[in-house]
Amino acid sequence: MIRIGDQKQGYRPRLILAGVIVLFGWFSGGIEGMAQDEADSTPEYTEKGAETCLACHDESGEVPVMDIFKTPHAVPGDARTPFAKNQCESCHGPGADHAKRLRFNQERPPIPAFGDSALWSGEKQNGICLDCHQRNQRMHWDGGPHQRQGVACVDCHQVHVSEDPVTVSRQEANVCADCHRNVQVQSHQMSSHPIRFGDMACSDCHQPHGSLNPAILKEPTLNDSCYSCHAEKRGPFLWEHAPVPDDCTNCHSPHGSNHPALLKQRPPLLCQSCHSRAGHPSISRTSNDLPGGRASPFLIGGSCVNCHSKVHGSNHPSGANLSR
């Protein structure tokens, strides 16, 4: 004989298990999947894909789109690309509503993604790009400064052009300058890296898709970034200058400066910010030290580096004062 109490106890674990599965499915799918505000319930794709879109969005359209066929996105032979899947709708989302025949006076519904009045949120639109472009460079996108500030992929990238300007080294800085104009202006100062001629791109040092250090540098540390091109400063030296291995920006301003060698200040004041030994390091240098007066080597020319030229470190046995 089976007792009713026993049967009730037998169902409880199964019900609990089912509840756990529902909750897990909830977080896996995301509450957003059930949200109504993005109106993406039961979205439908067009029957004919790009043929439908191109009936309106052709060469004569207000927004040129045809150049996408010159890009890696439009290679059906590569199964990963949008045009090997749902074509335009792979990125723009199901477009049946947008493309349908309208009733009199009916306003055309917007396309879900990447259009005027797009339905989907910026984060979801970014997710479309990241679904494919998530390897390697985009690994640290989440939580990075661009993601936190709501920068969209399309704020920097153009997909419907034959050559995306931000991927072209000599044009990249102009795209970054849309938001970082002050940095672009610094490259016009007396001393700068070769950014304004396109010989060096912002992405030579920075990883705009996000990295784990505060300045979104590509390398793990700031000094590693500098040593990529300036390996002669890496050492290790017999006689090290302590602020150098600590942080190059203790003395340098990498985007541009009003002083030679991208320095934040000139010697002697730069050096006197940290040195005040008895003797010549602690003497103030005034207009009496100019060529019309004493023409002091402690001020004019290279000032301190007239003698202490090995400021990044010295491997000479007698180089403790960085003069050899």
Next chain:
Amino acid sequence: MVAPRLHWILPFGAALIVSPASVMAESDNTAEECEACAFEWEPRGYVEAGILWLEEDEPEFTDYRGFDRDGLFLNGAIDVIDRDEDGTYWSLQGRNLGLGSRSAAIHAGKQGTVNYFLDYQELNHNLYDSTKTAFSGVGSERLELSANWVRGDTTKDLPDLDLALREIDIELERRTLSTGLQFFQGENWDYDFQYTVDERDGTRLMGGSFLLRSAILPEPVDDITHRFDLSVGYLAKLWQLRLAYHGSFFDNDNKSLTWDNPFVVPGDAPRGRSAAAPDNRFNRLMLSGAFRPTRWFSGSGHIAVGRLEQDESFIPATINPSLGPVGLPRQDLDAEVNTLNARLRLTGNATRRLTLKAEGFFDERDNDTPVDSYRQVGTDLFLAELRENRPYSFDKSGGELSADYRLTNTTDISAGYGRERSEFTFQEVDATDTDSYFGELQTRPGERIELRVRLGWEDRDIDGGYDPLTIAPPENPLLRKFNLADRDRREIKISGNYYASAQLSFGLNSVYANDDYRNSSIGLTEARDTMVTLDASYSPDQSLNAYVYFTHQSIVSDIAGSESFGRPDWFAENDDTINAFGGGVQAREVVPHLELGVDLSYTRSRGTISINSRTPDQELPKLEADRFSTRIYGEYSLSDRWSYRLDYWLEYYDQEDFFIDGLAPDTSDNVLTANRESPDYLIHAVGISARYRF
């Protein structure tokens, strides 16, 4: 038994039905073949050839631009790409092919399977061309004065100086060749290999001293850096990993620089010898990864272990024959620095409105270089004390917690707290602790306006006191080195955008930052940085783009010193003010087939150094740099294939730098300088080219 299994299946199946996971299943709806799609499977691109004319080869203008003289240059460019339906492709790009800043690149492969590239770039860094030197052998490791050179006490006592001086250019050329291969294995694995060789040669200036006398010398640069990067990555649905090796090997063809002593100095050193940057190598292994188990939670991190090594044989402690050989404790440094860098970031949506982020980092530089005592020889003149080398190490670790909360659909607020501890060896401070806080507001009060305000505070405190190092002569005990000192940092950032219409937008970006070294009586005591940028852009349609901007930046540093080795008795302020404005217009089809464009920029920099000391309120001459540059171009398309382009550049640059202006080689008694002069020019350049598209 069947019945008990059914009892499990029914609730399990019901759970699946109501699970949103099923709602999110993608539809498999690959569209049909597209006849209207204008795929391009033929090679396309352009080749361009032309002539450039440069009025004057002023180094400040030609710096990085690739000109090595004035006059006419043949120039060219190419950009060709061929992409096939199966994903195979190749491309060839070349730019400035007739100039010293030329670059070329070949890319080829098959999308999603294999990619190969070969890049080449030249870069010229022109520094000065008015420089003079009395030394022969420029470009070598041995600089000599003439056989009949008469040494003197000061630069005024060198009778052969004027005859010996010759002009030299100070410039560096960098040539970079890189190649790489990337291939994919299935959907998950990818392998990446890159090799870069970076070669530099040229000349730069360095000081070579003999106690209180010095000569500015042309130092040869001739080095090569090899870089290797190999990585393997695995991409899964919810996580990815990458293991990467990076190797960098620096090889300096020059081991030292030896130069004849032009002066009569106590100790009578006939020549001096300085060590060049030693060969070094850096190897690093890094494991990085990211995971996203749900749309509401993600994390990423990396851990990198590396080692720097340097074992270049020492040159002698002196080459002064009158001092005899000076023993060395070892023949080379056998330097070894182990590095460890680890970072982790976790981001999660606690609710739909609240995002939490936690970050942690650890950065270690563990210098295992042997410590020995080295007998110093003061600038090849006299035996001095024994000095122990200091292999600096540091540990930096910390983290940050932050929260972003969506107050309304148009307003987000954020706040965060961070903590960092830094530990040092061989320095005045054993450790510092830094607490940082920030608060931020982002709001869109209307459809057309975005505003962001961020406040930041950072307080750094020395843990355990500031102990001046035991050196002779000693540092002022009141000195605090600013990278170690107690510091209060305050920062406010305000930025915003106003979208007047779909075509016209305005932007504002401003920052004020203040560093107060509150316990520093001597040294850097305060620094302030103020920056404001205003810009506007107008783009009514695809045929017209226009932009304009203005930037003002002020960087002020306050330094205190003491000539009496006690309380501060002099104060200095370094004030750099930079104002810049610029703009540009690009107009297509101004008249049919004609595109016109103009870009111009003006940057005005003024540096003021004020000293308040024994002679009160002194101001040194201003450091000035004014740069106005403009580029105007027109491109006329004769047909779909042919177009002609005319470019015109004008640049005005005027610099006044009292550190070098009017400084003849013998102006300073103690230093034989190199006759540098500040640039001052107005230069025109014109280019005409033809482009063929296919």
